[in-house]
Amino acid sequence: MNKRRRFFHMLKKNFKKKRSKTYSKPDVFAVKGCILKCDLGVLLEHTGVYIGHGKIVSLNRHSEIKIENETSFFPPGTNPKSNRIYTACYGNTDEPLCSTAIVRRAKKKINQKTPYNVLFNNCHRFTSGCITGNFDNEVVSFSQLEDVIFAYQESMRPKKSWWVRLLNFILRKPHPDPAKSFNWRPVVFK
Numbered sequence: 001m002n003k004r005r006r007f008f009h010m011l012k013k014n015f016k017k018k019r020s021k022t023y024s025k026p027d028v029f030a031v032k033g034c035i036l037k038c039d040l041g042v043l044l045e046h047t048g049v050y051i052g053h054g055k056i057v058s059l060n061r062h063s064e065i066k067i068e069n070e071t072s073f074f075p076p077g078t079n080p081k082s083n084r085i086y087t088a089c090y091g092n093t094d095e096p097l098c099s100t101a102i103v104r105r106a107k108k109k110i111n112q113k114t115p116y117n118v119l120f121n122n123c124h125r126f127t128s129g130c131i132t133g134n135f136d137n138e139v140v141s142f143s144q145l146e147d148v149i150f151a152y153q154e155s156m157r158p159k160k161s162w163w164v165r166l167l168n169f170i171l172r173k174p175h176p177d178p179a180k181s182f183n184w185r186p187v188v189f190k
Contacts, residue, residue, distance in 0.1 A: 020146050022086060022184040026094055030187045033098035033156075034087045035127060035149060037142070037184065040078055045142045047127040048073060049106040050087070050098075054189050057106040059126035063116040065109045070189055084186045088149050090157050091179030097149065097156040105130045131156070146182075153182050 032052040048058030124145040129135030
C-alpha cells in the first residue's frame with residue numbers, strides 16, 4: 001500500500017475510533033517519563049516526553065528533537081496561556097503512566113535531526129518510539145499513539161512499594177484486572 005492510500009486508510013479508521021477521555025480536573029504532577037500532549041485545535045495535538053525539572057523532549061517542525069519547557073512546548077501560533085498540557089493516566093485514576101526506559105530513550109535522541117513530515121514522521125511517531133523503543137514505527141496520528149499507550153499501559157504503570165506487594169500477598173488479594181482504558185489529566189509542573 002502506498003503512502004497516500006495508507007494515510008487515507010488511517011484517517012478513515014481514526015474518525016471512527018472512540019478517543020480516550022480528557023478531564024479538566026484534578027491536576028496531577030508531572031512525573032519523569034510521562035507522556036504529555038497539548039491540544040492545537042479541533043483535531044490536532046502535539047506530544048512529547050517529560051524528562052524532569054520542567055523539561056519536555058519532542059520532535060519539532062524543524063526536524064529537531066529538542067528540550068522544551070512548558071511554554072515552548074506549544075508550537076508557534078498557539079496560545080500557551082489559554083491551553084493546558086495533559087498527561088496519560090492509568091484507567092480512570094489520576095495515576096500518571098511513566099517509565100524510566102521512556103526517559104532514557106528520549107534523552108538519547110536529544111539534539112538529533114530526523115526528517116519531519118506532518119503526515120508521516122511527526123511528534124507522535126517520536127513519542128511512540130520512546131514508549132516502544134522502535135523509532136521506525138508506523139504511528140503517524142494521535143489516535144495510533146493512544147493505541148500504543150493503551151497497549152503498554154501495564155508496563156508504564158508505576159510498581160507498588162515492596163511492602164504493599166507483600167501485604168497484598170499475605171492477605172491474598174487478587175491482582176486487579178488490567179484497565180480497559182486510560183485518560184488524560186491536566187499537568188502541574190513542580
